[in-house]
Amino acid sequence: MTDKIALTPATHTTPPAKFSHGVKKGNILQVAGQVGFLPAAEGRPPTPAGPTLREQTLQTLANVQAILEEGGATWDDVMMIRVYLTDIDHFAEMNAIYNAYFEAEGLKEAPAARTTVYVGLPKGLLIEIDALAVLG
Amino acid sequence: MTDKIALTPATHTTPPAKFSHGVKKGNILQVAGQVGFLPAAEGRPPTPAGPTLREQTLQTLANVQAILEEGGATWDDVMMIRVYLTDIDHFAEMNAIYNAYFEAEGLKEAPAARTTVYVGLPKGLLIEIDALAVLG
Amino acid sequence: MTDKIALTPATHTTPPAKFSHGVKKGNILQVAGQVGFLPAAEGRPPTPAGPTLREQTLQTLANVQAILEEGGATWDDVMMIRVYLTDIDHFAEMNAIYNAYFEAEGLKEAPAARTTVYVGLPKGLLIEIDALAVLG
Numbered sequence: 001m002t003d004k005i006a007l008t009p010a011t012h013t014t015p016p017a018k019f020s021h022g023v024k025k026g027n028i029l030q031v032a033g034q035v036g037f038l039p040a041a042e043g044r045p046p047t048p049a050g051p052t053l054r055e056q057t058l059q060t061l062a063n064v065q066a067i068l069e070e071g072g073a074t075w076d077d078v079m080m081i082r083v084y085l086t087d088i089d090h091f092a093e094m095n096a097i098y099n100a101y102f103e104a105e106g107l108k109e110a111p112a113a114r115t116t117v118y119v120g121l122p123k124g125l126l127i128e129i130d131a132l133a134v135l136g
Numbered sequence: 137m138t139d140k141i142a143l144t145p146a147t148h149t150t151p152p153a154k155f156s157h158g159v160k161k162g163n164i165l166q167v168a169g170q171v172g173f174l175p176a177a178e179g180r181p182p183t184p185a186g187p188t189l190r191e192q193t194l195q196t197l198a199n200v201q202a203i204l205e206e207g208g209a210t211w212d213d214v215m216m217i218r219v220y221l222t223d224i225d226h227f228a229e230m231n232a233i234y235n236a237y238f239e240a241e242g243l244k245e246a247p248a249a250r251t252t253v254y255v256g257l258p259k260g261l262l263i264e265i266d267a268l269a270v271l272g
Numbered sequence: 273m274t275d276k277i278a279l280t281p282a283t284h285t286t287p288p289a290k291f292s293h294g295v296k297k298g299n300i301l302q303v304a305g306q307v308g309f310l311p312a313a314e315g316r317p318p319t320p321a322g323p324t325l326r327e328q329t330l331q332t333l334a335n336v337q338a339i340l341e342e343g344g345a346t347w348d349d350v351m352m353i354r355v356y357l358t359d360i361d362h363f364a365e366m367n368a369i370y371n372a373y374f375e376a377e378g379l380k381e382a383p384a385a386r387t388t389v390y391v392g393l394p395k396g397l398l399i400e401i402d403a404l405a406v407l408g
Binding site for chain 3 (some may be wrong): 140152154155158159166167168220256259268
C-alpha cells in the first residue's frame with residue numbers, strides 16, 4: 001500500500017474546491033491545473049501576476065515548478081505538459097516564453113511531451129498548465 | 137506481461153465508438169470521459185439525468201465512481217480529475233456540488249489534483265469528467 | 273534511476289517549441305498532441321494531409337502510431353486517447369473513421385479509454401490526438 005500525498009506549496013493560494021495543487025503516489029506525480037496567480041498573501045484574493053501573457057506564463061510555470069519541487073521532482077521528471085490558451089494568436093509568443101524559460105532552467109535534451117489547445121478560462125486568465133511526472 | 141482489461145459497468149451505456157469506459161493495466165486505471173447519462177435502459181438512447189448542472193454533475197461523478205469500483209479502486213486512488221464545463225458561470229455551482237459530493241463520500245484529506253477548462257460538448261451536456269487513478 | 277527518453281520519429285516535423293513528440297520513462301509512454309501533418313519534407317513547412325476530417329484523422333492516428341512504435345509500444349498498450357475536435361458536428365464522422373482504423377489494425381477487444389472535447393485549434397486543423405500508454 002503506497003500512500004497518496006497532497007502537494008501544497010506554502011506559497012500557493014487555496015484551491016477553489018476540494019482538490020490538491022498536486023498529488024504523489026509511488027513514482028507518479030500529478031500537478032493540477034495552474035494559472036498565473038501570485039504567491040498567496042493574507043487577505044488578498046487570488047491575483048494574477050499581471051494582465052500579459054508573458055507575466056502569466058512565467059508565473060504559471062513557476063507555480064508548476066513549486067509543486068514538482070514539493071514532491072521531490074524536477075522538470076526533468078515531467079512526461080507531459082498540457083497548455084491551455086484562450087487565444088490562438090498567443091501560440092507563437094507562448095512558445096518563445098516557454099523556450100526561454102526552459103533554456104534558463106538548463107533543461108536536458110529530452111523535454112516532456114506537450115499538448116496545447118484553446119479553451120475558455122476564467123476572466124482575466126490567459127493560460128493554464130498542468131503536468132504529469134514520473135519520478136525515479 | 138500485464139494484461140490491459142476493459143472496465144465496463146453493466147449500468148453504462150454503450151460507448152459511441154471503439155473505446156472503453158475505463159481500462160486498467162497493472163496499477164494504472166484510466167476512466168474515459170463520463171457525462172451525466174442515466175444507467176442504460178433497453179431501447180432508450182443515452183439520456184442525461186436532467187437538464188441542470190446539479191443533476192448532470194452528480195450523475196457524472198456516479199458514473200466515474202462505478203468505473204473505479206469495477207476496477208477495484210476508490211476515489212482515494214484517484215490522482216487527477218479533469219472537469220470539462222461548457223460555461224464559465226457554472227464554476228462556482230459545480231465546485232459546491234463537487235465539494236458536497238466528496239464530503240458525503242468521506243474522502244480523505246488528500247484529494248486528487250484537478251484541472252477545469254471550458255470547452256464545447258454535445259448539445260444538452262453541461263459537464264464531462266475523466267480521471268486517472270493509481271492503485272495499491 | 274530510469275532514463276526518460278525522447279521519441280522522435282524521423283518522419284515527424286520538428287515541434288514548434290522545446291517539447292518532444294513522445295517520451296518514455298520506465299513503462300510509461302506519453303504521446304504529445306499530434307495533428308494531421310504529413311511526414312516532414314525538407315524545405316516544406318508542416319502541411320496537413322488534406323483539408324478534410326478523414327484525411328486529417330487518418331494521418332493523425334498514423335502519427336500517434338509512429339511514436340508508439342518508436343517507443344516499442346503498440347495500440348494495445350494505450351490506456352487513454354484524448355481527441356480534440358473543433359466542431360461538434362464532426363463527432364459521428366470521426367467515430368466512423370476511428371472505428372474503421374482500429375478494425376483495420378485488428379485491435380484487441382479492450383481498447384483504450386477516450387475523452388473527446390471541442391476546442392479551438394490552429395487554422396486549418398480539425399483534429400488533435402494525444403495518448404498515454406503503459407507498456408509491459
